[in-house]
Amino acid sequence: MSTPTPARRVAVIGGGVAGCTLAEGIQRAWPHSEVILLEGHTHLGGLSVCAQPDEIGWDRFYHVVTPQDQHLLRWLERLGLRHRVRWRSVATGFYTDGRLYSLTTSLDFLRFPPLGLLDKVRLGLTILYAARTASGADLEGITAAQWLTRLSGRRTYARIWEPLLRAKLGSAHQQVAASFIWSTIRRLYATRQGERQSESFGYISGGYAPVFETARQYLTSLGVRVRCGFPVRGAEDRGGSILLHGPEGETVEADRVIYTGPSRLLTRIFAALPLPDALRRRADSLRYLGVICMVLKLRRAVSPYYVLNITDPSVPFTGVIGLTTLVDPVEVGGHHLIYLPRYLPDDDPDFDRPDEAFYQPFMAAMRQIFARRGFVEREVELWRIFRARYVSPLHVLHYDKLMLPVELLPGRLYLVNTGRILSGTVNNSQMIEEVERALPLVLA
Template structure:
């Protein structure tokens, strides 16, 4: 059986890994390299992700995959601290004492927010799919907490979509972030970056006899009279698409619901000093061309890199504004009192379809793993609802591989 996998990101490579153990697999990746949103760039003697990443202790599928690939010894558990930047100041929000001292919320706000955090894991998030995050926050935490704490986060994350985002996403986000001790969240990172996961997957696929073709996008799909598919004119017994559903439809695939996606633009910088007071993740309350500043070397050890690595994270809809990289860097320098000569290097990475936007009613848009004889898995799949993650991508890959295997077994 010959299978074509469209897309060489984490879902595509994971699906190829599971399927290549039994079948002949071809992976088509439009970019010059595999990895997708998990791709990396070389920094000195190691690699750094173009978009910030970490994993969680509950990521069962991802951790099992790392173990199978011999990466378990490289997985390091670290503490992720958090803060909020407002009006020229960083407010640490990692420990209970720091949260109690935070002056921009009232004591009543903090109590209600604390109760929401404690209860988040007990909510059935999917049952709130038709309720907006706005309505949920106003109901559980009140107007002041919404205006002073949540509204800036939703604005920076979703922009014009912020009032359409579902409470299901918010509840899931709070629940996954509530697993923390006195020193912050317990988060996982690979010693040599997640490029080692992409490399290990690619190597395993090739050892199994699979082929990975980079720089070759899928540009045409055609269903044959026998019910199989042609991809770029080549015949396959099965096709797994990991790309955005609307793109699959435009290539000639089945008609799928339109899932809203947003783009991401991330500036990565090497700095000569730490400007975040040792904090890993700093959300920006004030309006800015980015929503968060991520101090990677306040999470992963500074000694691994020999300089301070920082991400500026922003999202956009439809088209990235011209001059966005310079605008982000200029704002960062002004806001965090950084001189240009302290920035040793920088680059911006963009993706116009970085991830789904979990608007109300999103649950009804999720396609099944098999549609009209073609298989689909990716950030749009059910394991990535109502919050996308590396774990969800690996789980979706495993599920679609099992769907194909079961389908073939039933035909024998």
């Protein structure tokens, strides 16, 4: 007969996909324990869901599901929502030298005028090489810029890779390690399927908000207490336990705490706990990548591409995401949605500028890019700006040595957040995978 696990009080901080799947895993493994999920906002979902109130009618950032997102698909299965995933082939484009080019099929690639034949061959070989490299460990000590220039040549780096890196990382693009771009290439390469070799992407009908509503009910049915509107602001060392301070003097006491929020805020929240000094310094020194994203609600489809990469550095956003080339416009009342992300480091002063400051420059760039498609400002029915300062730590050189461990105070305090992703891009499936990797440590 197996010995029953002792009843413990476990608090998971953060109700994004990481927190939800952690609470689920812990409650399942320790059915006699009291597991509480604490979320600062009024609803679960973190960066995945829509804003409240939801004027856009969709997630505030854009989300795709890829056929490789098996951890996410299994979670949706457990929630009874797997049938909601819709698959589509989408197009990719490039805006370069003042023109729009499709780069969706192999034929598009062969025809792509900005690169000569030799450049194309080197670019193709770089992608193949990256896709077939099984581990990014050897790429932690070389920058993406150095690695890609070596493989593809200076011209292709300047014309293709640098704009793509800028699109993903903004002004931080020169500091990231090659392992970052290696994992991105692998994820995208794997989505190219079928005869046309176009990108096979999926979305969740209804968006992410209903997924997290179902997750809340599901967690409750397992016995997890879900408490929204509880931003954890501080923690007290109670010897054996940790007392978490929430709003208006409210507290929650737990024997074991798992934090899923940004590492940059860790030492502030857990200032009173005996964290090693070296760990504190590492947490405080991590630089984060954030995003400012404008969403446009339009009457017609202006961009035929799901992703339009932009090589012109004067454009104030780093890509154009034609969300409704993937999501059926019926899902958003027949409207068309365009997302204009601008990625930037967490200390960029743009985070402190008012929303209005972005409107004119963004519109001028939209008119310039879609001049031939007749884009005019009055087509915009609604625009909103969404910001996230701490999406994930910048994957700088030797990030593998800088990343924080899961066990911060063994037996008491743990960390599972986007900073745990070493070989992969930040996405919900990857986060669930990181949770599954961390669970044995959390439960030890």
